Amino acid sequence: MAKLTKLQVLEIQKAYGEGKTCMELAGAYGVSQPTISYHINPGLKQRSIERTKKMYGELTADQKKALTNSKKEYIKVYMRNRYKNDMEFRKKAIARQILYNNKNKEEIKQEVNI
Numbered sequence: 054m055a056k057l058t059k060l061q062v063l064e065i066q067k068a069y070g071e072g073k074t075c076m077e078l079a080g081a082y083g084v085s086q087p088t089i090s091y092h093i094n095p096g097l098k099q100r101s102i103e104r105t106k107k108m109y110g111e112l113t114a115d116q117k118k119a120l121t122n123s124k125k126e127y128i129k130v131y132m133r134n135r136y137k138n139d140m141e142f143r144k145k146a147i148a149r150q151i152l153y154n155n156k157n158k159e160e161i162k163q164e165v166n167i
Contacts, residue, residue: 057084062092069093083152 057065065078075089082089091098109117135142 057082057088057092065089066093 061082065082068078069075069089075086075093078089079086091101109120112120136146
């Protein structure tokens, strides 16, 4: 998934205010619908920040790092198993990778032509 810049977040908020749906905006910016909701709903964003502080606030830096690494490992194993066993998921992952590669090719072409 792509990360959004501050300018993109402002554009998303403006487009949402003009009537675009979260799903349309997610497709246009290459992110998930919950990501769009997170950025257009200040209450959701604030609750997420507070929940993170509550969960991680009392942990030491080493504990945070260990927890983050275990989450990353879990996600890696989960995604590997899902990719291996779920054909629809595999098709979508391949389609996303092709789209990502094509975007990168276009960006490289633009940089070369500059």
